[in-house]
Amino acid sequence: MKVITAAAMALASLGSVANAAAPTATTIYTGGDILTMAGTKPAYVEALAVGGGKIVYAGTLKGAPRGKSTRVVNLGGHTLLPGFIDTHGHMVYFGKNLVDADLVGTVDVAEVLARLKVQAAKTPADAWIVGFGYSAIKLREGRTPTAAELDTVAPGRPVLIVDNSGHLGAANAAAFAAAGVTAATPNPEGGVFARDSDGKSLAGPMEETALNLVRAKRPPFTGKLADDVITGGARLWASMGQTTAQDCGLGLGNDDIAIVRNAIDKNLLPIDLYVCAKDSVTDALLASAKDVADTYAPASANAMVSRQDEIFDQAGVARSSAQQLLAARPDLDKRYINRVRLGGIKFWLDGSLDTAWFTQPFTVNPPGKTGSYSGYRQIPDAVLDAAFDRFWTSNLQINMHMNGDAAADQALSAIAKAVAKYGMRDHRPVFIHATVLRPDQIAKMRQYGAIPSFLTPSIAKAGDLADKLWGAERAAHAAPAETFRRAGLPFTFSHDAPVTPSPSILEVVDAGVNRIAASGRVIGPDERVSPYDGLRAVTSFAAFQIKEEKTKGTLEVGKLADLVILESNPLKVAPTTIKSIKVVETIKEGKTVYVATGQQAAATQDSELVDNDDAHTPAPSAPLSPTARQTLGMLQAAALRP
Structure with missing residues (x-):
């Protein structure tokens, strides 16, 4: 230059x-x-x-x-x-994966175990052995490694693996014990602990919220390693041209809040980080955010006064602790402090390619699924309804992971209830992935101001498999960006890294423009967008999604x-x-x-x-x-x- x-x-x-x-x-x-x-x-x-x-x-x-x-x-x-x-990534989570075993591209269970053994030799004896990135469907055996197989990696030490989607995984006996999971532990809402043929013993594989229970028990990253997690991720994001990163689902690890707070206190970040709290840690993250705001941007300096009238709702009922924090600091979710902004809450409504929740059955069942299988929900309606009741009138956006149309129905129903109670607001709920949407759902998204963030690399990496499992019609209209463009509606593209191996924005744009699967076929040619509209999805539309269009995006x-x-x-x-x-x-x-x-x-x-x-x-x-x-x-x- x-x-x-x-x-x-x-x-x-x-x-x-x-x-x-x-x-x-x-x-x-x-x-x-x-x-x-x-x-x-x-x-x-x-x-x-x-x-x-x-x-x-x-x-x-x-x-x-x-x-x-x-x-x-x-x-x-x-x-x-x-x-x-x-518009949707996991920068902190990715930073952790930089020091875990790389399981991307493994071809069979033996290779998964071999890579984990190499990792075990590098890892302190008191630390978990963790690997990320395998794909059960692509392994020669067509399945996830079992607990017994993982036990052979390092007998007596906890071993945890997570697949490339982040939704499936497996643990060995030591990891289950460390997490307090036993044969008597029931399946959590929206998750599954696979059982052995006796129907009781833990087999090792886990799905969705069951995986989250074990993953959350991994010992925390501390000291310099905690610094490296966030700076390594931020520098990689910056090398891809990103000036605003995201971690949407902060709280998957029990040390996530501490890692981000450490980055704020040490002013480690070179780029902005927009954070979405995992629903279960929302109150804890808001409390931390308020402490940060009070420390680095005292309310008096900004003429911020606690609004006691907002501590109680119209019926005089005390609001939740999260609502009280937002009432005490109305700027809490609107400003960056040392490059970190708490902007949203994250809910998972369904799962990944083989656990997406549809109104119609899969065309071909994924391995291990029988009968008329349509995937499944992750949370009850009441949980999502309560979140919209708490936050619809705040600036804190609700981000909802969804792949199937049944999950989109659940989201739209919750929004409708909030609108009926509080009226329309400029909330901009985010439909993460929004992979399969019906025309009637798109019309409702327009009505409510909901924005889809399409995971376009999944078309390139898993389009052929989606075509097989979901059927040609659903796959062809997956991530319907051009439909939104023709309707004059904003949409964004995302990489969801580390769900995709690289946080490359240009790869995201390329996938949305071309929609070329691994086989070389174009999946859904009618949903391809122009290169310019692909760039809008990561600039101007992206700024609008996170409510920062006045300062970013153009x-x-x-x-x-x-x-x-x-x-x-x-x-x-x-x-x-x-x-x-x-x-x-x-x-x-x-x-x-x-x-x-x-x-x-x-x-x-x-x-x-x-x-x-x-x-x-x-x-x-x-x-x-x-x-x-x-x-x-x-x-x-x-x-x-x-």
């Missing part, structure tokens, strides 16, 4: 007068495509000026406001866009200088090559937080935040798996992008 002084540009700007309404810029970008993402059609400007962490000008180079110290950056033909926004004056510089313009390359475009630089509020190998940072650097492929990348506190090494290697060589 070539940086030129303002004086060197004097001849080019001779006779020009700086825009009197705009403050002097610290940096002006020009010399490449600057795609603003403002509007329904592509719009470009010749120059973009930033100062004080914000965009101060967008227009012609001649009109850009400059002073003696203004730097003019020649993009060298590269493309400048708004920084990408993660290159417009007054918004944050959250930027990404790409090697090529996604609108000017073959659509099937979008995922191969390299991120050259990521800029957060005017400061470079990632720059690729051989590139000079365009923005003012902060040595504590910048991740430069030519600079030192702190090593994690434990050995990394092969996938983890490759993942962190993306910070050291842009060419490693998958």
Whole structure:
């Protein structure tokens, strides 16, 4: 990236007068495509000026406001866009996986066990042995390893594995014992502990909420390892061009809140992190958030006064502790403190590819399922209804994981009850994945202002299997982005990493534009969107989803200088090559937080935040798996992008 002084540009700007309404810029970008993402059609400007962490000008180079110290950056033909926004991912969870056994690509049970044994040799004797990323359907045996098989990894030590969806897994006897799960433990609502042929003994495999019970008992990450979990994840997200990350489902681990609080206290994050609390830890996370706000942004400094009238509802009944916290600090869910914002609550209404909850049966049952199988719900209606009753009138968004149309029905029913009681609000409930939706459901989503966040990489990675299990009709209309576009409705794309191995936003866009499955077939050609609309799904629409459209998502004056510089313009390359475009630089509020190998940072650097492929990348506190090494290697060589 070539940086030129303002004086060197004097001849080019001779006779020009700086825009009197705009403050002097610290940096002006020009010399490449600057795609603003403002509007329904592509719009470009010749120059973009930033100062004080914000965009101060967008227009012609001649009109850009400059002073003696203004730097003019020649993009060298590269493309400048708004920084990408993660609309559904698990950055903290991903950071933990960086030090776990990599089970991605395993072909049989023997290979799963072999990789776990390697991990066991690297792991302290008092720590759990954990692996992530296998796919039972793709293993030669077509099943998940059993408890007895996992016992052979390291006798007497807890062993836990989680599949690539994050919804299925297995544990050995020691892990079950550590979690307090016995043969007498009943299946939790929305989950299953597989049993041996006697119908009583724990077989090892677990589904959904049963897995969560065991996963939550893993010993916490502390000290430097806790630092590395969040900084490793943040730096990887930044290397993918993301200036706003997300962890939606914080609380899956019993140490998640402490890890995020540690990051706030130490100011570790180079990019923003939007957090959604797992429903069961909402009150605890809100209490922590209030303590953070009181510590770093005292109410008196912001003229915030506890509204005692909101401590009780209209009937005089005391509100929940969460509602009281929000009443005491109405800004609690609206502001970032040291780059962290508590923005939502997460509910899982159903499961993954083989446990999605449908109104009609699967076309072909997944392994182990018999009879007329339609998947199953994870929570009762009453739980979701109560959440909407508590939070519909707050700024705290309810995010709901759903794959099947029966789960979407449950969500819409809960919203309808809240609207009937409190009226319409600008709540923007998020339908995470929203994989299969009926036309009548889309109409109701429009009515209630609900936004779908489509997991487009699942089409590329599991489209063939969905076509088999769900049937061609449901698979063809999975993640119906083009239907939403034609209806004039916002939609977003997400990677859900680590459910997908990489948090690559360009891979997400590519999948939504092309919908090409592993077999090479196009799954649902009528639901493909244009490259521009694919970019809207991770910029302007993404900002709208998280209620930050006033400050993020487009290159417009007054918004944050959250930027990404790409090697090529996604609108000017073959659509099937979008995922191969390299991120050259990521800029957060005017400061470079990632720059690729051989590139000079365009923005003012902060040595504590910048991740430069030519600079030192702190090593994690434990050995990394092969996938983890490759993942962190993306910070050291842009060419490693998958």
